[in-house]
Amino acid sequence: MKLCIIGCGYVGLVSGTCFADLGNQVICVDNDFDKIENLKLGIIPFYEPGLRELVTKNYDANRLKFSTELNNSIKKTDIVFICVGTPTKKNSFEADISQVMKLIKKMSSSINKFKIIVTKSTVPIITGDRIEKILSKKVNKKNFSVVSNPEFLREGEAIRDFIYPDRIVVGTNHNRTNKILKKLYGPLISKGANYLQTSRRAAELIKYVSNAFLATKIAFINEISNLCEMTDVKIDDISLGIGLDKRIGQRFLRPGPGYGGSCFPKDTKALLSTAKKFDINLSIIKSVVKSNEDRSDLILKKIFQILNYKIHNKKICFLGVTFKANTDDMRDSICLKLIPALIKKGALIKYYDPTGYKKEFKNYKNVSFSKNINSALEYSDLIIVHTEWNEFKSLNFKQFKSKKLVIFDLKNIYSQNLMTNQNFKYYSVGR
Numbered sequence: 307m308k309l310c311i312i313g314c315g316y317v318g319l320v321s322g323t324c325f326a327d328l329g330n331q332v333i334c335v336d337n338d339f340d341k342i343e344n345l346k347l348g349i350i351p352f353y354e355p356g357l358r359e360l361v362t363k364n365y366d367a368n369r370l371k372f373s374t375e376l377n378n379s380i381k382k383t384d385i386v387f388i389c390v391g392t393p394t395k396k397n398s399f400e401a402d403i404s405q406v407m408k409l410i411k412k413m414s415s416s417i418n419k420f421k422i423i424v425t426k427s428t429v430p431i432i433t434g435d436r437i438e439k440i441l442s443k444k445v446n447k448k449n450f451s452v453v454s455n456p457e458f459l460r461e462g463e464a465i466r467d468f469i470y471p472d473r474i475v476v477g478t479n480h481n482r483t484n485k486i487l488k489k490l491y492g493p494l495i496s497k498g499a500n501y502l503q504t505s506r507r508a509a510e511l512i513k514y515v516s517n518a519f520l521a522t523k524i525a526f527i528n529e530i531s532n533l534c535e536m537t538d539v540k541i542d543d544i545s546l547g548i549g550l551d552k553r554i555g556q557r558f559l560r561p562g563p564g565y566g567g568s569c570f571p572k573d574t575k576a577l578l579s580t581a582k583k584f585d586i587n588l589s590i591i592k593s594v595v596k597s598n599e600d601r602s603d604l605i606l607k608k609i610f611q612i613l614n615y616k617i618h619n620k621k622i623c624f625l626g627v628t629f630k631a632n633t634d635d636m637r638d639s640i641c642l643k644l645i646p647a648l649i650k651k652g653a654l655i656k657y658y659d660p661t662g663y664k665k666e667f668k669n670y671k672n673v674s675f676s677k678n679i680n681s682a683l684e685y686s687d688l689i690i691v692h693t694e695w696n697e698f699k700s701l702n703f704k705q706f707k708s709k710k711l712v713i714f715d716l717k718n719i720y721s722q723n724l725m726t727n728q729n730f731k732y733y734s735v736g737r
């Protein structure tokens with residue numbers, strides 16, 4: 307099939323490349339000229355394991371093209387996927403869908419034959435209705451169909467999540483459209499993916515509710531981990547003990563510094579904003595947002611306690627600064643709250659991250675990037691394990707025999723027994 311993907315960010319580039327890999331003809335469009343030129347050279351704008359190889363393979367095979375030309379690209383294709391960003395509006399919880407709407411206004415002149423317009427961007431419920439209304443002012447209704455097909459990719463696991471999704475949700479009441487999309491996703495359905503056709507509004511809402519539910523699980527286990535710390539119970543036992551109940555499930559019960567990233571913080575807030583418009587009180591999600599926002603203060607308090615409230619001139623090393631492992635994404639990373647607060651108290655911060663230097667800290671005099679993990683560790687009064695990269699899991703701390711290391715493991719990546727037996731001062735979460 308001939309597909310046009312608009313927006314070469316995370317969702318667009320991964321989906322476009324994977325669709326090409328399934329044998330479709332794909333044009334990925336972006337208005338950032340440099341990004342498009344780089345993509346033609348195989349330079350990927352963000353870190354995602356396996357993506358560069360897949361882009362190169364499909365670009366070389368002529369199935370994947372990159373362009374800045376919106377209208378021509380739409381004209382040449384049958385299905386148009388909208389994959390532009392929907393960030394949180396400034397000083398508000400609401401999702402900013404202006405990029406989507408701008409695009410819709412621009413594309414009407416390119417609808418020269420029947421086209422399926424798919425929103426893969428996360429958009430609030432009823433956005434599809436609004437898109438349809440705008441397009442139908444200029445285009446005959448018979449010539450287009452607006453569908454919601456939300457994306458459930460996780461950064462760092464995106465290719466696998468695309469190829470082996472738990473479910474594919476397609477929101478349309480239009481039979482012809484559903485048939486075409488079911489065919490497009492056929493190779494994934496035959497590998498076992500569930501295909502769910504719903505109303506367009508339901509599909510839009512499923513995306514938000516999924517992320518809100520997962521965020522709730524995390525906030526829930528984080529609060530329970532606070533209770534575990536006070537009662538000498540290991541959170542690992544609780545996560546396993548409840549997770550083995552199939553109704554609860556074991557995943558997303560890992561405690562930590564709170565959820566971050568470009569999705570959970572944004573989507574939980576956007577859902578609250580939508581609910582408010584309909585005069586609905588989503589009190590559980592409200593508490594989840596608050597609980598997660600309070601979490602960094604709690605972690606900070608624990609850091610102060612570990613350092614006996616003497617922060618001035620203390621050397622603190624962060625292992626990993628992105629919002630989670632296997633990504634270079636800093637959006638809503640908890641350390642963007644922790645590091646400035648520690649600096650304010652006079653701490654000296656070094657950080658090591660497998661994805662390199664981060665511009666987010668360039669204006670801080672006392673924050674430096676260490677290329678060498680060992681020198682970063684040796685330098686420190688406190689080591690904070692902030693993300694769960696595999697290379698941190700196999701670190702040989704024994705080499706620092708001359709020093710009694712103090713480690714605060716925010717991701718519980720080490721065995722508590724092993725660490726205390728090695729004579730480290732070891733702190734973790736909920737145990």
Ligand code: UGA
Binds near residue numbers: 462557561569
């Ligand atoms: C999330 C969803 O998992 C995807 O299904 C969805 O498609 C995506 O948002 C999106 O809306 O685009 P992502 O933000 O990439 O994906 O990352 P996750 O792996 O879900 O992690 C989110 C945050 O929760 C991270 O800060 C992570 O460290 C934290 N987390 C996750 C925990 O603290 N504990 C857990 O048990 C799991």
